[in-house]
Amino acid sequence: MSTTGAAPATIRPMREADVPAVERLTDEGFYELDVRTTPPDRPVPARRSQGRALRWQRRMHHILAHDPGGCWVAETQDGVVGVAAAMKRDLTWILATFVVSPALQGQGLGSRLLESALDHGRGCLRGMLSASPDPRAARRYRLAGFSLHPTMDLSGVVDRSCLPVVERVREGSSSDIDLMDSVDRQVRDSAHGVDHELLTTLYRLVVVDRSTGSGYAYVESDGSPYLVAATNRRSATDLLWECLASSDPAASCTVGHVTPANEWAVDVGLAARLDLRSQGYLGLRHMKPPMPYLPSGHFL
């Protein structure tokens, strides 16, 4: 445990009982960031729904259960005011969340929290994180040695007349975990492992398993891909089309975290007539941008 000089806060390991407060803090922090950075032609930022908040808490409980040494909070007499949560998968360190209360940002709390979370990754060969557009976050990550790869989002309502016929994409289940771990090791040198046990309960899973290539995608209920990994572009492209085909014909969906190495995803999004914008970074240490791969925000 340690106290910061700038803000009178203690940095300590996260406990199970902290999870609801941590969820509220991250909702507040990202809402304030969205209000600060969302262009006027984009949908007005909204707070997390109750359903999404509960799902967020389930993810945090999972990370805390498997990586207690990577989960840290900053606490003042007013309660939890900062969080950094990281995990180790094979030999890759992954940052799941990092937020400081808006009123206390820029005073050094983030630096102390990130230092504790990074310490959990001692001995790891690689590091990955998904960086918001906040310049404070970008500064912290670069100073911690991460290369910042600018990412793109494609969003909008899918033009149904553009949907191709996609063959041999099937529904997946927990019996596909070995296949998915094998794909992940080929694409990003580390498996998601225990995370699939949770992800298969939270998201629809679709799988490609052909002699020419394999891959999988977790899909949000609105058709947005949550995570896509494949051994070749053809499989990844089919999986992304399968995600978009499940979108609501009248509602917007988003293909996020697209690095320039994943132009196949830009091409699918543009063909579906989604709008392309730059948004944040993929922060990587000692690794190249994985491809074909669309990382999830939390489990990368």
Ligand SMILES: CC(C)(COP(=O)(O)OP(=O)(O)OC[C@H]1O[C@@H](n2cnc3c(N)ncnc32)[C@H](O)[C@@H]1OP(=O)(O)O)[C@@H](O)C(=O)NCCC(=O)NCCS
């Ligand atoms: C990112 C975040 C967690 C960092 O926590 P923090 O307590 O603000 O971080 P620190 O104060 O330790 O470091 C911020 C750095 O940015 C600098 N900074 C402060 N305001 C800044 C601004 N407006 N523009 C650019 N840099 C700024 C600070 O001086 C500091 O750098 P230094 O230590 O070299 O002087 C916090 O700002 C936050 O919650 N942001 C919104 C949510 C978010 O984007 N989270 C990251 C998700 S990937």
